[in-house]
Amino acid sequence: MKDNFEVNIDDTINSGQVFLWKKFNSKWYGINGEKILILGDKLNGKSKDIQKFFRFDDDFQKIKKQLSKDNVAKKAIGNFPGMRILRQDPFQCYISFIVSSNSNIPNIQTRLQKLSQKFGEKKILHGKEFFLFPKPEKLANASIANIAKCGLGYRTKYVKKAAVAVNEGMVDFSSLKKLDYLEARNELCQVFGIGKKVADCILLFSLDKLEAVPLDRWVLRILQKYYSKEFQVTTKTITDKTYDNLHDKIVEHFGKYAGYAQQFLFKNERENFEKKWLG
DNA sequence: ACCTGACCTCGTCT
DNA sequence: AAGACGAGGTCAG
Numbered sequence: 438m439k440d441n442f443e444v445n446i447d448d449t450i451n452s453g454q455v456f457l458w459k460k461f462n463s464k465w466y467g468i469n470g471e472k473i474l475i476l477g478d479k480l481n482g483k484s485k486d487i488q489k490f491f492r493f494d495d496d497f498q499k500i501k502k503q504l505s506k507d508n509v510a511k512k513a514i515g516n517f518p519g520m521r522i523l524r525q526d527p528f529q530c531y532i533s534f535i536v537s538s539n540s541n542i543p544n545i546q547t548r549l550q551k552l553s554q555k556f557g558e559k560k561i562l563h564g565k566e567f568f569l570f571p572k573p574e575k576l577a578n579a580s581i582a583n584i585a586k587c588g589l590g591y592r593t594k595y596v597k598k599a600a601v602a603v604n605e606g607m608v609d610f611s612s613l614k615k616l617d618y619l620e621a622r623n624e625l626c627q628v629f630g631i632g633k634k635v636a637d638c639i640l641l642f643s644l645d646k647l648e649a650v651p652l653d654r655w656v657l658r659i660l661q662k663y664y665s666k667e668f669q670v671t672t673k674t675i676t677d678k679t680y681d682n683l684h685d686k687i688v689e690h691f692g693k694y695a696g697y698a699q700q701f702l703f704k705n706e707r708e709n710f711e712k713k714w715l716g
Numbered sequence: 717a718c719c720t721g722a723c724c725t726c727g728t729c730t
Numbered sequence: 731a732a733g734a735c736g737a738g739g740t741c742a743g
Contacts, residue, residue, distance in 0.1 A: 453738065538739040544726055545738085590724025595740085620734080632740050653738035674739080676718065712738095713727095721741090729735080 445519025446476050448469050451714035452704045454642050456533055456546045457553065458715050461565065470526025470552065471569050473562055481488025492524050495647075500694045509663045509693060510698045512523050513705035522700055523642060527610035528603060529570040530643035534635045535595050538651060542713055551587035552576075552596075576600035600629050602654075610644065618646045633680050641696040650699045652680055659702050 448456050450465055458467035465476040472486060482489055488494075501518070505511040532552070537545045556571035556579055576584070577600040585593040602608045610626060613621045622643060625636040634653055640646035650656070652675065660670040660683075668686055675683065691698040 534738085537737095539723080539737060540725080540739090541727075541737040543728095547726075585724090588725055590726090591722090591740090592724075630740070634739060638738085651738075655738060678718080705735095707738090719740090723740090725737105727735105727737095730731105730733090 443476075443497070443519050444521055445517065446478075446480070447519045448520040448704065449491070450476075450524065451602055452517075452520055452700060453707070453714075454700075455525065456542070456549050456715070457529075457570070459702050460715075463614050466562075466565070466567070468529070468557075468570055470529050471558075471570070471572075472526075473560060473567050482657065483502055485663050490524055491521050495522075497521070497581045503694060504701070510691070512699055516708070517701060520704055521702065522647070523699055524645070525643040526570065526571055527613075527639070527643040531599065531603070531610075531639050532570075532576070532596060534638040534642075535599055535630050536589060537638075538592060538595075538630075538635065542715070545716065548582065548592075550589050552584075555583065555587060558707055570594075571678060573600050573603040577604035582677050592630065596710060598629045599631070609650040612641075616642050618648050620648070633677065646697075647696040648688050648693050650684055650695045655706060656699060662706075663702075665705060 446465060450467070455467060458465055460466075463478065467474045467476070469486075469490060474485075474486065474490065489499065524678060533545070533549055536548050536552075541550075541712065550690050553568040553570055556575045557568040560567045560569060576596065579597070579600075581593055581597055584596055589596060599608075603610075608624070613624060616624065618640065621640055622633065622636045625631050626633060631639075631677060634651050636649040637649040640649035655675065657670050657673065657675065660668045665669075667690060668683060670683070687699075688695045
């Protein structure tokens with residue numbers, strides 16, 4: 438709680454967790470489900486929404502200290518000491534990462550903007566126009582043809598089915614939060630279009646499972662580059678079984694905050710390669 | 717059980 | 731300027 442002043446908003450927004458954020462006149466405006474969040478230079482610690490979103494309930498010093506036992510992570514944390522993991526609106530997070538498969542950040546952002554514009558509620562704030570993230574019901578009842586107009590390609594049917602699953606109660610986020618990590622991941626993977634990587638993103642970024650470690654191309658690259666002794670990763674993509682084996686070893690190595698480790702390593706490596714973030 | 721290929725679309729790079 | 735390339739995966743055979 439006491440080190441909230443350390444939060445680096447830019448680094449946090451630009452770490453591939455969220456996509457519906459824009460900066461106007463040095464203020465960030467973002468959509469989190471049914472809410473519009475506004476962030477100035479410093480966090481307004483009074484707002485409950487902001488506290489929840491930035492996970493002020495986490496003992497950040499303790500987490501950093503624990504992860505710093507690993508030298509590579511320590512360096513990444515040193516470079517981005519104010520980056521946090523965000524606690525997002527679960528439905529938005531769920532759709533966001535389903536839509537992220539085999540794509541890059543500008544692409545993902547465009548798709549989500551179009552979805553919001555087409556199916557989300559319009560709001561005017563500070564004289565600017567915003568669209569809230571669509572409600573599950575709205576997406577569930579949307580036609581395949583209309584969803585497809587948002588440039589989702591083959592992910593169209595994933596989104597439709599995933600929204601229906603939530604709308605009909607097959608997927609219930611508050612129940613998932615109560616399950617342990619692996620049970621919750623198995624549940625999410627039942628949804629058409631959600632594999633282990635996407636499930637891990639949803640769990641880490643919206644369902645409080647800090648031991649979730651999304652193993653994407655970047656993380657695999659990082660493991661090859663810096664952890665050839667600890668984890669033998671040789672391929673660009675991995676099978677389901679390798680995913681689980683690797684995940685077990687990673688949690689063993691980093692501990693229960695492994696998800697935070699992943700985020701620091703990911704951010705650091707992407708910055709090395711100057712990948713694009715949000716505008 | 718593993719492995720491989722196909723997959724939509726779009727921004728970027730030639 | 732048109733064409734190729736690849737991007738934070740998943741599913742099906």
